[in-house]
Amino acid sequence: MAETLPTILLVDDEAHSLSAMRMALEDDFDILTASGAEEAAALMEEHFVQVIFCDQRMPGRSGVEFLCEVRDRWPDTVRIIITGYTETSDMIAAINDAGIYQFLTKPWHPDQLLMVAKNAADLFTLSREHDRMSLEMRYLSRSVESKIEAQRKVLREGLGFEKVLRAPNSPLNAVIEQARQFASFDVPVLISGEAGTGKSAIARAMHYSSLRSDKPYFELNCTSTDDDLLEIELFGAKRGALQGVQTNKVGLLQKADRGTLYVGAISDLSPRLQLALMRFATTGSFRPLGAHEAQRSDVRLITGSNVDLREAVTAGRFRADLYYAIGQITLGVPPLRERLGDLPLLAQSLLFDAASAHGKPVQGLSDDALEFLETYDWPGNLRELGNEMVRMLIFSQDPILGPELISRHILQASPNPDGPAPAVDAVLTGSGSLKDRVEHIEMRILRETLTRLKWNKSRAAAELGLSRVGLRAKIDRYGIAEPGRSARPVEED
Incomplete structure (x- = not known):
């Protein structure tokens, strides 16, 4: 007999958000969806729901108001609220009132959503198991129950291995x-x-x-x-x-x-x-x-x-x-250079932590920015990555942080399908002809300058002391391509 998957109810008035959450979770859970509190309550009456993800801002009753009702009628169901960074400080009291297990901030990462969902389902199972064991061991030593409660407390506080962020296929x-x-x-x-x-x-x-x-x-x-x-x-x-x-x-x-x-x-x-x-x-x-x-x-x-x-x-x-x-x-x-598949999740998480600490809301990193970050070998590992996220946050003016905010030495790391590129010092002291080594460094400088200036070729040529024609020739020579060029026009002036 096939194992029954845990059931998760997703509540959001935006259809695209429901679709995105369903795609992230449907391989591991049975998914129910509702566009509002009334529809969600009706589904709760008909189904055995272990976990609820509910958006805070919805027409009619808010997410917290609905989850307060869930707490009273279905107290075992693990409740999770989805909200924006700008609401975090105002949400704390309401979250405590509703007995909410955790809140997620937008934009969430699919791996993060899946990890939270699995932890919540484990918590539901653990709570049920605790209730069963409490009945069986009613006349046994109270110390056994206190240990079980301590384990539940640890899971709720998130101090275990779930706090070590990593991708599903991470080394x-x-x-x-x-x-x-x-x-x-x-x-x-x-x-x-x-x-x-x-x-x-x-x-x-x-x-x-x-x-x-x-x-x-x-x-x-x-x-x-x-x-x-x-x-x-x-x-x-x-x-x-x-x-x-x-x-x-x-x-x-x-x-x-x-x-x-x-x-x-x-x-x-x-x-x-x-x-x-x-x-x-x-x-x-x-x-x-x-x-x-x-x-x-x-x-x-x-x-x-x-x-x-x-x-x-x-x-x-x-x-x-x-x-x-x-x-x-x-x-x-x-080291981080050997687990670059974890970098998108780590970078986004560190960025959101910095945004929360400094009170500057952002929506995340662009795909182009993540591509550049994945070409660097990160000798300082997670500490260096955290420092880079703080630096990018400070200089950011848009909710999505682009590659132009990345430090110059990271932008100068050339693309390498086999892994992070060697440091500039390694190129200077390595083997190869003078011409090849000089061209390697020149290509990195060109790529970094164009990225930092958002591919404004006039400004790049002026900064590098080249003519527009000369810059174009070097771009073609080294095969330097603008990320997403087909999706947006090139800024010339």
Whole structure:
């Protein structure tokens, strides 16, 4: 017998929005659609609906008003509102009143919509399972029920693996599946990967998917931090142990007792702190600065490293005993250049986060902009991408952000079907004839200038010190094509 798909009700007065949502979800769900609150209520009477996506602005009753009715009549149905950024601050109270699970801002990405829908369906199933188990275990220990409730709380707050954004076919999926398996085993985990690849997000998700999820979680980054400050932050200090420490300082190892501590950039620890951390990792005890007696703490250590710790051990820069104590389980996170299929989803999400934080509403990135972003190798990974989104947001004047806003060094990355293009420095110091290397750089400069000036050839020629005829000849020579040229006229002046 075929498995029954969860049923989702889509409510929007705009037919094209309903069609777009149906296309994104219909492979994984049974879809019902309604153009207003009254039609939606009638469908709820006739069908077993697990999840509702409802637009806020509709004729008659608003989305929140309708979902308040759904909360009262069908409380188990997971409710999601779709709204615009300009309404976010005003919506918070209304969303709380309606008991809404989550709100989506326009424009949403299909992968984002699908991820939210799957999480909502999982929440519905989990809620039903919780109700069933509560009846069966009525006379059992209340601690079991509290753990189930803690898991529901984590899912609602979105602190698990669903917060690690990725495309359905992302290379990161295999890493996440491994992390899910390791999460429930109470052993140390070492997460390796370049700076800015999202190691701390995976560590946080592992904690909130573990048996320690209802206990404290803390993070400590060791990058470029003073040794004495790191020691106090990690182990704590007794009053008077150092000048300026006038009270007892509780360290993270004590604060995270029975929980999880993520220590990032662990390779930056000094030999002295490596020894101290090794003693804790192997015995569970530590001594605060200035203390005479050791203390014990039950902490799960998850560590992150931007370098290969095996090589660091071989080179004598990292203690072998500490490496084997923290690296019982290892995970490798790929850099952004190896998961460029995730870039559209990541870039749009980071842009919307920046727009919300700075109060400047936008509708997203153009396809041309995304094409340029996908030709760059992103040595700074997610941090660099986030910085670029903030920069583009600041300079934007239109709701759709185009490629002319992208930083010049990214625009100069030439198209390469086999992956991101090499950096300019690599071209300058690489192999090949002088003529070929000069032409490669010239092509990049031409492409960047034309894009930044929105293909205004008169301005581009003037900036580059070329005639219009000379510019046209170079465009033809290098085969530089204007994105979407057939869809819009070329601006000449």
